[in-house]
Amino acid sequence: MAEPSARERIVDAAFELFAERGYDATTVEDIAARAGVGRTTFFRQFRSKEHVVFPDHEQLLTAIAARLATATPRTAVVGVSEAAGLVLQHYLDEGERARRRYRLTRTVPALQERERAGIRQYERTFTRHIHGWLGGTPESLLRAELIANAVVTGHNHVLRAWLRGHLATAGEARRAFRAAMAEVESHVDLPGREGAAADPLPAVLVVRDAADLDRLLPQIRDLLA
Amino acid sequence: MAEPSARERIVDAAFELFAERGYDATTVEDIAARAGVGRTTFFRQFRSKEHVVFPDHEQLLTAIAARLATATPRTAVVGVSEAAGLVLQHYLDEGERARRRYRLTRTVPALQERERAGIRQYERTFTRHIHGWLGGTPESLLRAELIANAVVTGHNHVLRAWLRGHLATAGEARRAFRAAMAEVESHVDLPGREGAAADPLPAVLVVRDAADLDRLLPQIRDLLA
DNA sequence: GCGATCACGGTACTGGGTACCGTCTAGGCT
DNA sequence: AGCCTAGACGGTACCCAGTACCGTGATCGC
Numbered sequence: 296m297a298e299p300s301a302r303e304r305i306v307d308a309a310f311e312l313f314a315e316r317g318y319d320a321t322t323v324e325d326i327a328a329r330a331g332v333g334r335t336t337f338f339r340q341f342r343s344k345e346h347v348v349f350p351d352h353e354q355l356l357t358a359i360a361a362r363l364a365t366a367t368p369r370t371a372v373v374g375v376s377e378a379a380g381l382v383l384q385h386y387l388d389e390g391e392r393a394r395r396r397y398r399l400t401r402t403v404p405a406l407q408e409r410e411r412a413g414i415r416q417y418e419r420t421f422t423r424h425i426h427g428w429l430g431g432t433p434e435s436l437l438r439a440e441l442i443a444n445a446v447v448t449g450h451n452h453v454l455r456a457w458l459r460g461h462l463a464t465a466g467e468a469r470r471a472f473r474a475a476m477a478e479v480e481s482h483v484d485l486p487g488r489e490g491a492a493a494d495p496l497p498a499v500l501v502v503r504d505a506a507d508l509d510r511l512l513p514q515i516r517d518l519l520a
Numbered sequence: 521m522a523e524p525s526a527r528e529r530i531v532d533a534a535f536e537l538f539a540e541r542g543y544d545a546t547t548v549e550d551i552a553a554r555a556g557v558g559r560t561t562f563f564r565q566f567r568s569k570e571h572v573v574f575p576d577h578e579q580l581l582t583a584i585a586a587r588l589a590t591a592t593p594r595t596a597v598v599g600v601s602e603a604a605g606l607v608l609q610h611y612l613d614e615g616e617r618a619r620r621r622y623r624l625t626r627t628v629p630a631l632q633e634r635e636r637a638g639i640r641q642y643e644r645t646f647t648r649h650i651h652g653w654l655g656g657t658p659e660s661l662l663r664a665e666l667i668a669n670a671v672v673t674g675h676n677h678v679l680r681a682w683l684r685g686h687l688a689t690a691g692e693a694r695r696a697f698r699a700a701m702a703e704v705e706s707h708v709d710l711p712g713r714e715g716a717a718a719d720p721l722p723a724v725l726v727v728r729d730a731a732d733l734d735r736l737l738p739q740i741r742d743l744l745a
Numbered sequence: 746g747c748g749a750t751c752a753c754g755g756t757a758c759t760g761g762g763t764a765c766c767g768t769c770t771a772g773g774c775t
Numbered sequence: 776a777g778c779c780t781a782g783a784c785g786g787t788a789c790c791c792a793g794t795a796c797c798g799t800g801a802t803c804g805c
Contacts, residue, residue, distance in 0.1 A: 301784095322760065333785040344761065411640055412633050437677045437700060441707055444669045452662045475662060482666055482708055526753095547791065558754040569792065 302340050302350070304330040309347045310395065318403045345409040348396060352413050355385055359417065363424040371428050375421065375442075376476045379450040382417070383472055386454055387465040397458040418447050442483045449475040527565050527575070529555040534572045535620065543628045570634040573621060577638050580610055581645065588649040596653050600646065600667075601701045604675040607642070608697050611679055612690040622683040643672050667708045674700040 299307070308329035312321040323344050327337045341347045359378045366374025386393045400406040421443035422436075429435035453475050457468040524532070533554035537546040548569050552562045566572045584603045591599025611618045625631040646668035647661075654660035678700045682693040 323762090324760085335785060336783085338762070339783080342762095408633060408637050411636060415636055437674065437703065440673050440677060441670050441704070444673050445666050448665050448669050449662065452665060478662065479666070484707075548793090549791085560754060561752080563793070564752080567793095 301330065301332050301336060305332065305337055305340055306347060306350045310392070313348075313399055314395065318399060318406065345405060348399065348406055349409065349413055351385065351389075352416075355382060356413075356416055356420065360420050360424075363420065366424070366428075368428040371425070372480060375425070375446055376473075378421070379446055379476070380469075380472060383450060383454055383457075383468065387457070387468060394458055394460075397455075414447060414451065418443050421446055438484075445479045445483050446476070449479040526555065526557050526561060530557065530562055530565055531572060531575045535617065538573075538624055539620065543624060543631065570630060573624065573631055574634065574638055576610065576614075577641075580607060581638075581641055584642065585645050585649075588645065591649070591653075593653040596650070597705060600650070600671055601698075603646070604671055604701070605694075605697060608675060608679055608682075608693065612682070612693060619683055619685075622680075639672060639676065643668050646671055663709075670704045670708050671701070674704040 305326060309321070309326045312325055312329060315321075323337055324334050326344075326347070327334045330337075337347075341350070346352075358381050362378040362381060363374060366378075400410050418440075422439050425442050426436055426439035429439055450472070453462070453468060453472045456462050456471065462468045462471055530551060534546070534551045537550055537554060540546075548562055549559050551569075551572070552559045555562075562572075566575070571577075583606050587603040587606060588599055591603075625635050643665075647664050650667050651661055651664035654664055675697070678687070678693060678697045681687050681696065687693045687696055
């Protein structure tokens with residue numbers, strides 16, 4: 296009859312008890328007892344009491360890395376967007392449990408920090424791949440970090456709206472996600488835009504008045520020749 | 521003879537012991553004993569063993585908030601840059617202790633997370649003020665978050681370079697900081713650019729070849745008149 | 746000089762996390 | 776079948792961070 300694994304029983308027991316008594320008032324021994332396992336087994340499955348709240352984090356992280364690994368500089372935009380979309384979709388699939396976790400983490404500072412630590416791992420994964428696409432030079436590292444942070448921030452912004460119920464359906468959430476990714480892309484210069492590889496990016500000139508224009512015009516014509 | 525305060529003695533004792541035996545092998549009782557105080561007093565001064573590693577964090581956070589509070593949308597760019605500069609300058613003033621802390625946090629995961637939590641507080645402070653300058657509307661929140669994250673990322677990038685010794689002098693660090701802030705500003709649209717309030721921002725023209733230029737030149741002259 | 750306040754140190758307790766050990770079970774080999 | 780190894784499990788004992796509480800001594804205002 297497909298007995299749920301010990302790991303799943305622990306997660307279920309933990310979420311039940313956290314809902315009943317709150318996070319702090321629940322001990323690991325309580326969770327283990329309800330799940331029908333020893334306290335030792337709990338810590339074999341989860342590194343800490345906090346980790347049981349984010350049971351799929353590790354798996355999600357490897358999924359992101361796998362998606363990013365298949366992208367190239369030419370397909371960076373869609374690769375990054377899809378990798379972030381994997382996370383969003385996972386939460387949408389989780390449904391009510393994701394929202395319960397959100398309400399729980401909002402009230403428990405320790406869990407907020409744990410969540411941030413997880414997000415940080417996402418950022419580092421994105422940074423690593425984007426940095427690679429940018430050539431891996433020290434000068435491009437800051438740009439890679441800026442882009443990675445922007446992508447993760449955009450994703451989290453939409454996810455948070457959905458978790459709070461501001462976006463009712465999964466379809467709405469995905470639409471908002473596409474909009475957020477578009478806004479993020481408009482703020483950062485990710486490789487892989489149309490034509491970006493074909494001709495070099497134009498330089499930017501700031502022309503304040505007609506005198507500026509007349510002064511610069513010869514050099515402009517020269518560059519365009 | 522200006523006896524050092526109990527708080528300072530605790531910080532000094534902690535850094536000494538962490539250097540001698542490492543973070544994990546040092547207990548709070550050890551620190552308190554060397555500082556000549558009771559274990560209770562340690563926890564009155566610092567919320568946790570981790571907090572003693574970042575003793576000036578709270579003070580720094582209020583300094584940032586104070587600087588940002590004096591800025592307006594017109595002075596946003598310089599306000600944000602200076603607020604971030606306060607943090608950099610604090611680390612530069614700290615000198616060798618900052619570098620010791622950096623080496624310590626790099627080897628202790630718990631301290632890395634504590635540091636990230638502190639950085640997160642910076643981000644939230646920046647976000648709150650920038651969001652206010654943008655009108656405080658829900659639509660402008662994502663932009664505010666993107667800008668705040670970019671500023672903090674740029675700052676951290678330079679700070680990390682200095683901590684690692686890639687930037688030898690404080691002057692070099694400040695110069696790199698100005699460059700990083702310029703790059704950040706080029707990626708995000710912060711209110712308060714020169715002339716932004718006086719005359720509207722110039723439109724951006726993409727001129728790919730001489731034919732483009734000739735075609736657009738009359739309109740450009742017209743706009744500048 | 747005298748009571749109120751407060752910072753301090755000491756004690757006792759809870760609970761997360763680790764180390765270790767004995768046991769039970771699931772296979773692989775002869 | 777019988778043996779043997781590996782691995783998962785539960786139990787016990789321990790360490791230490793963090794909290795609650797209490798008694799005490801110093802400092803200040805009246």
